[in-house]
Every structure is written in C-alpha cells, then in structure tokens.
Amino acid sequence: MVIRAYGTFRLDAGFPGWDGSEHGARLLQSELASQVQLSDALRMPLRTIAGFSAADTDDGRVRAAAVLLDVQTLEPLHAEVCKFPAPLPYVRELLGFRALPAMLETLSALPREPDLAMVEGHGIAHPRRCGLATHFGLASGLPTIGVARGRLAGAFVEPGPLEGEASRLRDGDQQIGWAVRTRSESPPIFVSPGHRVSLAASLEYSLQMQCGHRLPEPVHLARRLATQPDEWARPRRRGMRDTHSSRLV
C-alpha cells in the first residue's frame, strides 16, 4: 500500500523509529503528534467515507474491519476484514501500535480510497495527542476522524440531553475534541480530529453520518464487522457486495 506520511512506514518493516518498547512507543507518539494537521484537507464534495474498527481474535491477533460507504445515502458499498499479528499486548494509550497494522491492511484492500476515514478510537483526544485515529491518519495520509465510546483524556461538561448536542472536550486550556450526544438516551461519544481535519469538521461529519445508532454509521458497521464477523456474513442489507478478504484471514 502507499504510505504518504509517517516517515518511511511500511507494514513489512513495522513502525520506523520504534524500538519495540512501551517507553519507545510513547516517545514516538509525542514525535508523531507534532506532524498532525488540524486544518481541513477534504476534497469536496465528499463522495465516499470509510469506517474502521479493530477487535481481538481468539488466537491473539487483531482483526480489523473496513466498510466503505456512499456519503449521500450512507449505503455500504464494500467491506473488508483482515487479521494481523499484534505488535504489542493491549496497553492503555498505546492502542495505535496494536491495531494500526491490521487496519492499514483493510484500507489497502479497499477497491478505492475513501475521501474521509472514520476510525473507532481517539484522534488527538489522547494524553500525547496521538490516538489510534491519528496514527491511522498519519500513516495513510487520509483525512481522518476519531470516534470513541469512552473518554481517554480531557474533561467535559455533560452535553445537553438532545441528539446532536455537544460540549467541548478539553485538556487544560486546549480543546482536544467533543463529547457528543448522538442519541437522547445514551451517554455521549467522543469525537476528535485524527489528521487533516479540523475540530469543527470532525463534529460536523460525525453528526452528518448518524443513522440512529450511538456511533456514526461508518464506525457502527465497521465495529459490527470486526467484533461479529459471523453476524455480518448473514444477509442484512441489500446492495452490499460481500467481498471479505481471504488473503490474510
């Protein structure tokens, strides 16, 4: 696959500049965070968006899923699932190192690059501003938004009770994302820029992709595919091309 940023990152070579240790991972995150772009680099009009999610497999690897959707209709156009060995056990704040390789495999397997990527996990709403979605954005070069179900960094006041209400997620005097009420009866989700997307746009696109679930539709579908690949195999949506990757599964 084409790696446009992240130095000379290659899947077969691992993370450049990482010695494999947890401490080294934290150092690299701080370095990567300085490369994040918080201005919008979206090609308008937006035609496609892809959701990405990762889960553990029973054999200790990581299973990632990607779902490509039409931005206008939110209909899924294509889906991919890949498995990849985990470079690290799960460590809080270091999820990017564990899940990124599998996720990049699903991206490279898509028939075309999406105009925007939405990753389940935090973007800059991370202690060192380098969550999974930021790793993904820097590695792929794609405009990327992070969407997470739980808070990792920052503080927020509870957003209003109605769908679409949001409040700032802030760390000290800096805003690092949003707490967003996507369903009136559910706790808020946490949205932040991954790379090449502004704070404002990250919120706007998350709300635009809402489809009745707590998570925006691209991430909702990717999560379902990553955590319950068997369920997905059963028919549920028309117009869906079943194109599971077999190369690495």
Next chain:
DNA sequence: GCGACAG
C-alpha cells in the same frame, strides 16, 4: 463500597 476503564 465506588469510580474508572480508547480497542
């Protein structure tokens, strides 16, 4: 006992 917990 209670809060916190990215995937």
Next chain:
DNA sequence: ATCTTGTCGC
C-alpha cells in the same frame, strides 16, 4: 476486546 441479566421500545 469479551463475558455477563433483565428490561424497554420499535
């Protein structure tokens, strides 16, 4: 990530 009971609403 995953396991777990019961409940409510469409």
